[in-house]
Amino acid sequence: MNAIRPYLAIIAFAAAYAVLSFFVTNSYYQLMLTLVLVWASFGLSWNILSGYTGLVSFGHASFFGLGAYTTALGAMHFDLSPWLLIPIASVIGGISGVVIGLPTFRLRSHYFALSMLAYPLAILYVFEWLGYQEVTLPIKRENAAAFMQFHDPRIYTWLALGMVIAIVLISRVIERSRFGMALLAIKQNEAAAEAAGINTLLWKLRAIAISGAIAGAVGAFYAVVLLVVTPQSVFGMLVSAQALTVTMFGGIGTVWGPVIGSAILIPLSEILHAQLGARFPGIQGVIFGLAIVIVILVAPEGIYWKAREFIQRRWPQLFARSRHSEIVAARAAATATPAATKPLPERTAASGDIILSVRGISKSFGGLKAVQNVSFDVRRGSILGIIGPNGAGKTTAFNLLNGFLRPDSGEVLVDGRNVVGWTPHQICEIGVGRTFQIMRPFARLSVADNVVVGAYVRAKTDDEARHLAHDAIVRVGLEDVADRVASQLTTKELRLMELARALAGQPRLLLLDETLAGLGAGEADQVVDVVRKLAAEGVTIVIIEHTMKAMVKLVDRFVVLDHGAVLTEGEPETVTRDPQVIEAYLGAKWSASHGQAAC
Amino acid sequence: MTFPILAENFLQSLMAGILLGAIYGLMCVGLAMIFGVMRVINFAQGDFMMLGMYATYYLFVAFGIQTLFGSFFGPYIAVTIAAPVLFVVGYFIHQTLISRVSGSKTAQLEGEGHYAQLILTLGIALILQNASQIVFGSIQVSVRTPLSSSAWIIGPLWGDFVEIFVNKARAIAALLSGAVIIALAVLIGRTRLGKSLRAAADNPTAATYMGIDVDFAHRIAFALGTAITAVAGGLLATNYPFQPHVGLEFVIVMYAGVVLGGLGSIIGAFWGGMTIGLVQQLSTLVLPTQLQNTAIFVAFLLIVFLRPQGFFGRVSERT
Numbered sequence A: 001m002n003a004i005r006p007y008l009a010i011i012a013f014a015a016a017y018a019v020l021s022f023f024v025t026n027s028y029y030q031l032m033l034t035l036v037l038v039w040a041s042f043g044l045s046w047n048i049l050s051g052y053t054g055l056v057s058f059g060h061a062s063f064f065g066l067g068a069y070t071t072a073l074g075a076m077h078f079d080l081s082p083w084l085l086i087p088i089a090s091v092i093g094g095i096s097g098v099v100i101g102l103p104t105f106r107l108r109s110h111y112f113a114l115s116m117l118a119y120p121l122a123i124l125y126v127f128e129w130l131g132y133q134e135v136t137l138p139i140k141r142e143n144a145a146a147f148m149q150f151h152d153p154r155i156y157t158w159l160a161l162g163m164v165i166a167i168v169l170i171s172r173v174i175e176r177s178r179f180g181m182a183l184l185a186i187k188q189n190e191a192a193a194e195a196a197g198i199n200t201l202l203w204k205l206r207a208i209a210i211s212g213a214i215a216g217a218v219g220a221f222y223a224v225v226l227l228v229v230t231p232q233s234v235f236g237m238l239v240s241a242q243a244l245t246v247t248m249f250g251g252i253g254t255v256w257g258p259v260i261g262s263a264i265l266i267p268l269s270e271i272l273h274a275q276l277g278a279r280f281p282g283i284q285g286v287i288f289g290l291a292i293v294i295v296i297l298v299a300p301e302g303i304y305w306k307a308r309e310f311i312q313r314r315w316p317q318l319f320a321r322s323r324h325s326e327i328v329a330a331r332a333a334a335t336a337t338p339a340a341t342k343p344l345p346e347r348t349a350a351s352g353d354i355i356l357s358v359r360g361i362s363k364s365f366g367g368l369k370a371v372q373n374v375s376f377d378v379r380r381g382s383i384l385g386i387i388g389p390n391g392a393g394k395t396t397a398f399n400l401l402n403g404f405l406r407p408d409s410g411e412v413l414v415d416g417r418n419v420v421g422w423t424p425h426q427i428c429e430i431g432v433g434r435t436f437q438i439m440r441p442f443a444r445l446s447v448a449d450n451v452v453v454g455a456y457v458r459a460k461t462d463d464e465a466r467h468l469a470h471d472a473i474v475r476v477g478l479e480d481v482a483d484r485v486a487s488q489l490t491t492k493e494l495r496l497m498e499l500a501r502a503l504a505g506q507p508r509l510l511l512l513d514e515t516l517a518g519l520g521a522g523e524a525d526q527v528v529d530v531v532r533k534l535a536a537e538g539v540t541i542v543i544i545e546h547t548m549k550a551m552v553k554l555v556d557r558f559v560v561l562d563h564g565a566v567l568t569e570g571e572p573e574t575v576t577r578d579p580q581v582i583e584a585y586l587g588a589k590w591s592a593s594h595g596q597a598a599c
Numbered sequence B: 001m002t003f004p005i006l007a008e009n010f011l012q013s014l015m016a017g018i019l020l021g022a023i024y025g026l027m028c029v030g031l032a033m034i035f036g037v038m039r040v041i042n043f044a045q046g047d048f049m050m051l052g053m054y055a056t057y058y059l060f061v062a063f064g065i066q067t068l069f070g071s072f073f074g075p076y077i078a079v080t081i082a083a084p085v086l087f088v089v090g091y092f093i094h095q096t097l098i099s100r101v102s103g104s105k106t107a108q109l110e111g112e113g114h115y116a117q118l119i120l121t122l123g124i125a126l127i128l129q130n131a132s133q134i135v136f137g138s139i140q141v142s143v144r145t146p147l148s149s150s151a152w153i154i155g156p157l158w159g160d161f162v163e164i165f166v167n168k169a170r171a172i173a174a175l176l177s178g179a180v181i182i183a184l185a186v187l188i189g190r191t192r193l194g195k196s197l198r199a200a201a202d203n204p205t206a207a208t209y210m211g212i213d214v215d216f217a218h219r220i221a222f223a224l225g226t227a228i229t230a231v232a233g234g235l236l237a238t239n240y241p242f243q244p245h246v247g248l249e250f251v252i253v254m255y256a257g258v259v260l261g262g263l264g265s266i267i268g269a270f271w272g273g274m275t276i277g278l279v280q281q282l283s284t285l286v287l288p289t290q291l292q293n294t295a296i297f298v299a300f301l302l303i304v305f306l307r308p309q310g311f312f313g314r315v316s317e318r319t
Helices: A005-023 A027-053 A061-078 A082-104 A109-129 A153-175 A178-188 A190-195 A200-226 A231-235 A237-250 A256-276 A283-298 A303-314 A323-334 A394-401 A424-429 A447-455 A462-476 A491-504 A521-536 A572-577 A579-586 A588-594 B003-038 B045-061 B065-096 B103-108 B110-136 B168-190 B192-202 B204-209 B214-239 B247-261 B266-286 B289-306
Strands: A354-365 A368-379 A383-387 A409-414 A432-434 A509-513 A540-545 A557-562 A565-570 B151-157 B162-167
Touching (some): A005 A153, A027 A153, A027 A237, A061 A237, A082 A109, A082 A200, A109 A231, A109 A237, A109 B289, A153 A178, A178 A190, A178 A200, A178 A447, A231 A237, A237 A256, A237 A283, A237 B110, A256 A283, A256 A303, A283 B110, A354 A540, A368 A540, A394 A509, A394 A540, A424 A432, A432 A491, A491 A521, A521 A540, A557 A579, A572 A579, B003 B192, B003 B214, B003 B247, B045 B110, B045 B214, B045 B247, B065 B168, B065 B214, B151 B168, B162 B168, B168 B266, B247 B266
Antiparallel strands (some): A354 A368, A354 A409, A557 A565, B151 B162
C-alpha cells in the first residue's frame, strides 16, 4: 500500500478522466477533452525546464512546432506512421533543446526569456519561406490504426491520457531525485549551486533536452489529432504563451499545475470561442490574458499552491507530517552515532605540506586593478586569515580561487594542480568548498535540503547524500533547526548552514568569506568555535574578514591585502604591529601620531 | 548585374534603412525609457505601438482631422494628439498593474520581480492584441496620405544611371523622430523632472532617501515610454498597413535595439534601432524578403550572445 500511495492521486485522476471521456459522445467535446490533455502535457514539459529551474522560456513553441512539422512532413513525404514519427519528433525536440540551450544558457533571467522568444519566431518565417504554409496529413482509408487514425475520437483522448500520465511520472522521478534537487538549487541561487559542486550547465542542458523531447512529442501528437499544421498554429506566440499560461495559472513547479490550469482554461476559452467567437474574434486571447494578469496579481504561484496553502491553514492536521520531517526522522534513526565521535587529532598548526598555492594572480575590471600580483601559500591543516579594508580585493581573490572569475594572469595550484580555467563545480569536486559574504541560502528549502545540495558532489546515491548532510549539520550544531525553512533562520544560523553546506561536500580546503559579518560578539565567538573545531578535524581554512579583532586568536597566519595587492603577511602578532597595516586601516595621520598601536 | 545597378540597389536599401531605422530608433527610445529607467521588461511595448497606430488612424479618419487639416498635415496632427492619449494610457496601466510588480514591490518577489513583470506584461499584451481585434477588426488598415506614395528623387548620380527614391512620408517621419528625440534629450538632461528620472534609474533606493518620489518618477517614465513608442507607431502608420497583432513583429526589434545601444542609454537605444533598421533593409539585398524578420531575430540573438550580461549595470556580482 505504501508503495502506491504517492501514485493514488494520479490513478484517481486517470480513472476519473477515462470514465468521463467514455461517456462523452459529442465529437467536439471529445476533441476538447483531448486538447486539455495535450496542453497539460505541453505545460508539463515547460514546467520541467522553467518551473524547476526558474529560467522562463518564451520559446517552447520551437520544440512543439518542430515536432508537429516532423510528423506532418514525414507523413506527407515519406508515408511514415505517426507511431514512428512521434518518437522521431521527440528525438528532434531533445536535440534542438540542447542546440538552443548551449548558447542561450549563458544568458540570465530576462535575457534568457527574450532570446527564447526569438527562436520560434525566426523558425516560423523559415517554414513560411519554405512554402509550408499549410501541411495536411494524408488520410488513410486502409490500415488506419497503423497510422494513428481512429474513427472513435475517444481513442485519441485515451492516448493523450497515457501521454499525460507518462509525463507526470517522469516529472515525479525528476522531482524526487538529485536531478530535481539540482534544478531547485539552480532556481534558488545559481552561483551557490555551482559553488556547492553542482554542474549547473549540465543539469540545465539535461532539463531542456527532456523538456524539448516531451514538447516535440506533444507537438507531433497535436498534428496527428488536428491533421493540419500551419506555422502560426505551432510556432506562433500563442503556443509558447499557452505553455506558460496553463502552468502559471495552475501552479508552477508542481505536476498538478499544468493539469489544473489546462482543465480550467482550455474548456473555458473553447466554449467562449464557440459561443462568442463569431461576434468577438480573439475572445480566447483576452481570456488567457486576463487569466495571466489576475493570477500574477492575486496568486503569483498559481491555483495549486494557493489552494494548498488555504487547506494547510484550515485543516493543519492533514499536513501534520511533512515530507522533510519524515526524512529527518528516518535519518536520525539511521545515524545514531554521528561521525564526529572519532578522537580529534591534536592540531599541529602550519606543519603540513602546501595544499593551496597562489602564484601572482591578477584581475582587472576595465581600468580597476582589483587584484594585482597576489601570491601566498596555505599549509595543510592551517587557518589563514585574509584581511584588508573594504575594497581591498578580498572577495575578488576568492572568486578567482574558486573559479567564479578567471584571473588575467597567474596560477592557482591546489595540491600542485593548476585550476585556472576550471569551473566552480570542478574546483568544488577536488575538495575546495566556499561560503559567501552575502549569504546565498536556497531560501525555500529546509536547512537539511540546503545541506543535501552540497553533499551531492561527494555522494553517489541520494541516501549517501542525506547521511553526509546529516553529519555536516551535526558538525556545525544545527540539528535542532534542520527541519526549518532556510528563510526563517537567524543570521548566525544561516552562516552555520552555509558552513554545513560547504562541509557536506567533504572539502579539504574551505574558503570562508566574511563568515563573521553581521554577527554580535557572542554569536561571532560561537561561529569561531565551530571554525576552530573544523580546523582541528583536519580541514584547511582560508577566512576573509575586514575586522582583525575576532581573527587574531583564530588564525595561524595573516595575509593583508590593500588596493588589490599583498601588503604584508606573517604571524598575527607581527602583522598587527606592522605600521603599514595600521596605516592601511586607519590612515597615515593616525599611524604617525600613534606610532605603534594595538588593534 | 552591372556596377551602377548594384550601387543603386545598395544605396536604395541604405536610404530605406536609414529612414526606417530612425523610426525604429524612436520606438527603441520609448522602450529604453521603461527598460532603462525602471528595469521592467515590457512585453506589451509592441502593443502600445499598435495602440498608437490605431489612435492616429481613428483621430485622423473619424475625428475629423482629415477634413479639418487635409491629408498632408492631418496624419502628423493626429500623431501629436495621439501622444498625450497614450501617455494617459501608460500612466493608468502603470498605476493599476505594473507598479504592483516593480519598483519598491520587487523585494518580495522571486528573481527581483522580473518573472512577474515578464508574465504580467505578456498578459497585458494578449489582452490588448485580442481586445483590439474585437474592437478594431482584423482587416489591415493604414493612414492614407498622398505623401506615402510620392518620393523625392536624388540623382541621377554616376551619369544617368543611379537614382535614389526617398519616400516623402518616411522621410518626414524620420525627421520628426529626430525632433522628438532631441526634445526628449533636453527634457532628460536639463529639467528637474529629467534629473529625478535619472536618479531613480541610477539608484532607486538612494533616490528615495534624497526625497525623490521614485514611484512617481517610474510612472512618468512608463507613461513617457508608452507615448514615445506610440508616436513612432503613428509615424510608421503612414505607409505601413497594420492590424491588431502588428506589435509582436516589433517587440524583438525594440529589444534588439535597446540591448545593442546599451542599457540605460537613451541615445544609444536610438542608434541601436537605427542599426536594426539597416540590418533589416540591407538583408533584402542577399536574402528573400520573407526572411527579413528572421534576419532581425538572428541579429538579436547574436547581439545578446556577443555582449551577454553586463547590461544590467552590474559588471561583477558581489558574492
